[in-house]
Structures are given as structure tokens and as C-alpha cells.
Amino acid sequence: MELTWEIYLWGFVIAVVLGAVANKTNFCTMGAVADWVNMGDTGRFGAWAFAIAVATLGVLVLEYLGLVDMSLTASNDTAQPPYRTPNFVWPRYLLGGLLFGIGMTLGSGCGNKTMIRIGGGNLKSLVVFLVMGAAAYLMLYTSFDYYVFLQWMTPISPNLADHGIASQDLGALTAGLLGLEDAQTAYYLWALAIGVILLIWAFRKEEFRGRFDNVFGGLVVGLCILAAWYVTAGPMGQAWLEEIEFMDDPPRAYGAQSYTFVAPSGQTLYMLATEPGNPSLITFAMMAIAGVTVGSFLYAVLTRRFRIEWFVDKGDAGRHVIGGLLMGIGGVLGMGCTFGQGITGFSTLALGSILTFLSICLGSALTMKVQYYKLVYEDEATFGKALVTALVDLRLLPAGMRKLEAI
Numbered sequence: 001m002e003l004t005w006e007i008y009l010w011g012f013v014i015a016v017v018l019g020a021v022a023n024k025t026n027f028c029t030m031g032a033v034a035d036w037v038n039m040g041d042t043g044r045f046g047a048w049a050f051a052i053a054v055a056t057l058g059v060l061v062l063e064y065l066g067l068v069d070m071s072l073t074a075s076n077d078t079a080q081p082p083y084r085t086p087n088f089v090w091p092r093y094l095l096g097g098l099l100f101g102i103g104m105t106l107g108s109g110c111g112n113k114t115m116i117r118i119g120g121g122n123l124k125s126l127v128v129f130l131v132m133g134a135a136a137y138l139m140l141y142t143s144f145d146y147y148v149f150l151q152w153m154t155p156i157s158p159n160l161a162d163h164g165i166a167s168q169d170l171g172a173l174t175a176g177l178l179g180l181e182d183a184q185t186a187y188y189l190w191a192l193a194i195g196v197i198l199l200i201w202a203f204r205k206e207e208f209r210g211r212f213d214n215v216f217g218g219l220v221v222g223l224c225i226l227a228a229w230y231v232t233a234g235p236m237g238q239a240w241l242e243e244i245e246f247m248d249d250p251p252r253a254y255g256a257q258s259y260t261f262v263a264p265s266g267q268t269l270y271m272l273a274t275e276p277g278n279p280s281l282i283t284f285a286m287m288a289i290a291g292v293t294v295g296s297f298l299y300a301v302l303t304r305r306f307r308i309e310w311f312v313d314k315g316d317a318g319r320h321v322i323g324g325l326l327m328g329i330g331g332v333l334g335m336g337c338t339f340g341q342g343i344t345g346f347s348t349l350a351l352g353s354i355l356t357f358l359s360i361c362l363g364s365a366l367t368m369k370v371q372y373y374k375l376v377y378e379d380e381a382t383f384g385k386a387l388v389t390a391l392v393d394l395r396l397l398p399a400g401m402r403k404l405e406a407i
Contacts, residue, residue, distance in 0.1 A: 107320050
């Protein structure tokens with residue numbers, strides 16, 4: 001178990017840096033969507049895009065140099081979660097992302113932001129974490145996810161392996177669809193193109209490049225994701241997989257992985273509810289949520305920003321509870337959150353991760369728009385009218401269908 005704990009320690013230390021920097025720079029994926037939707041400010045969204053670019057280009061370099069084996073991310077046996085799995089259950093990415101996007105908006109932040117807010121003294125986020133963990137527990141350790149979701153999703157989804165495509169990353173998909181022999185080169189080209197496009201898009205925006213915290217936050221977050229990949233999919237991680245084959249009681253969630261914050265909330269509650277003293281139930285991801293919380297706490301205390309916060313009223317409490325519930329269900333269903341899929345998974349160029357990222361953004365933006373119209377028009381704005389108008393605002397429906405006047 002020595003190598004296991006060495007990997008866990010690295011995961012914790014890197015996450016401490018992630019938590020402190022995310023707190024300092026206010027790196028917030030929900031806030032990024034809110035700034036863009038409500039004020040047209042793309043600064044924090046640029047930080048998110050920059051983090052994705054750094055992680056994607058970094059993985060490209062590590063793979064090209066042979067320093068990581070990202071093929072491990074295609075298998076349930078060697079990855080947590082298997083981002084590049086050929087079993088492309090597309091409804092889970094779309095619906096899971098939408099549910100998570102709605103939930104993080106109601107819950108005042110994604111999984112990572114929830115841990116950062118807990119570290120800063122926010123007890124509302126502690127409630128969100130517990131509810132999110134309970135929902136994730138339900139999805140991970142009961143048959144709820146199968147009977148409610150996967151039972152009907154799986155039959156309508158393709159297994160790419162049946163068509164000779166070993167992975168859902170864009171390189172393998174391109175090679176398989178076009179009949180190319182060199183899927184790896186196709187992947188390199190995709191990674192380089194997407195990484196450069198995201199860099200150009202971000203740095204073209206004055207509201208991003210003109211604020212140090214946006215640039216610094218995006219850079220450090222991307223590097224932390226990359227560092228975790230190196231720890232778990234590099235030489236140390238590969239040796240870990242070999243060692244685990246000979247363990248009588250191996251860890252329950254081992255393999256190539258980087259940072260994600262929904263599934264580990266369920267893993268934490270499972271350990272506390274079953275065998276609190278069983279070290280095999282501790283996971284890399286659980287060490288990550290602990291590290292982010294500690295890093296945020298240290299920054300908040302050292303800068304005297306630690307503040308205890310509680311719910312304003314019952315409505316505030318109800319929104320956060322519903323948000324936590326949707327984040328737990330949506331995060332596990334979509335195989336990740338704004339970090340787990342939106343940065344970590346995206347860096348593997350798995351198509352499912354990209355779909356989840358877009359669905360999260362859509363779910364969050366729609367929720368903000370609906371809330372806005374309900375606030376402005378009150379009783380006149382039924383949910384249906386607010387939703388249709390929100391879809392018009394986001395240019396997903398024609399302007400002639402608008403139900404409420406824009407303000």
C-alpha cells in the first residue's frame with residue numbers, strides 16, 4: 001500500500017494548491033457562465049477555456065513524449081471514470097450535463113466551488129455537499145441509476161468497438177469514420193487545433209487577459225489537472241496498476257484519473273456509512289476533495305476572508321438542497337462535473353466529455369435566464385413562458401416564439 005498512499009499524498013498536495021488558487025482567483029465555472037449570460041463578461045469563462053487548453057495541450061505533450069499512457073482511460077478496469085470508453089451512451093452525457101448545470105446554478109456553484117466555499121466557512125455549501133453525496137451514493141451504490149436511466153439509455157447507444165473503433169476520443173473517431181490507419185496522429189492534430197483555438201479565443205478577450213486572476217487561475221487549474229494525470233497515468237500510476245494485481249484488498253477506485261468532485265462525495269458517505277476504518281475505501285478523488293477544502297481554508301484564514309454563512313430563508317435552503325440533489329444525480333450520470341468532464345475529461349478529447357461540458361453550460365444558462373424572467377415578470381412569467389423566452393435568448397428557438405419581452 002506504500003505506492004497507493006504516495007499517489008494519494010500527491011493527489012492531496014496538488015489539490016491543496018488547486019483549492020488555494022481557485023479561492024484566491026475566484027475561479028468558478030458557474031460564475032463564468034453567469035458573467036457571460038447576465039453581463040456579457042467572458043473573463044471568467046476565458047479562465048475556464050484557458051484551463052481546458054492548458055490541460056489538453058499538456059496531455060498532448062505528455063502523450064507524445066511517452067510520459068503518460070492515456071489509453072488507460074478507455075477501460076473500466078484502468079480508469080476512474082473511463083472517459084474514452086468505446087461504449088458511447090450519449091443520452092447520459094446530455095441529460096447528466098443538463099441536470100448538473102441546473103443543479104450547480106441552484107446550489108451556488110459546482111462540486112469544486114462547493115468544496116472551496118466549505119473551506120471558506122460557508123455552511124450552506126456543506127449542506128449541498130451532503131445532499132450531493134447522498135444523491136451520488138444513490139447512483140453509485142444502488143440500482144437506481146440502472147432502472148431510472150441506463151436501462152433505456154444503453155439500448156439506444158452505440159458501442160463503438162462493434163464498429164472497430166477502440167475509443168471515443170476525437171482522434172479514434174476521426175480515423176474510424178474516415179478509414180484512416182493512424183488514429184494517434186489524428187488525435188494529436190485535434191488536440192493541437194482545439195488547444196490553440198481555445199488559447200486564441202481566451203486571449204482575444206480583454207476582460208480575460210486584462211485580469212491577472214483570470215490568467216493565473218486558468219493556468220494553475222490546468223496544470224493541476226495535468227499533474228494529476230501524470231501521477232496516475234504516468235510511470236507511478238502504471239506501477240500502481242501492476243502492484244494492485246497482487247493485492248488481496250486493493251483500493252476500490254484505482255487507475256488513471258484526475259480531478260472530479262461529485263462521485264467522491266458519494267464515496268465519502270459510503271465509507272462513513274459502512275466501514276469508516278477501512279483504508280481500501282479511501283480513493284484518490286476523496287483525497288482531492290479534502291485537499292481542495294484544506295487549500296481553500298488555509299487561504300481564507302491567512303487572508304482573513306473566512307466567514308461563516310448560512311441560509312437566508314427557507315426558499316434559499318430549498319434551492320440549495322434541490323441543487324445538491326441534481327448535482328449528485330447529474331454528475332454521476334454524466335460521468336463528471338465542470339471539472340471532472342469540463343476540464344479533466346475534455347483534456348482526453350473524449351466526445352462524451354465535450355458533450356457533457358456543452359450540456360452543463362446550457363443547463364446553467366437556461367436556469368439563470370428562467371430565474372431572471374421569473375424575477376422580473378413574477379406571476380406573468382409561467383415556467384413555460386420563461387423557458388421558451390430563455391431558449392430564444394440563447395438563439396435555440398426563433399425570435400418569433402418569444403413569450404416575454406427582453407429587458
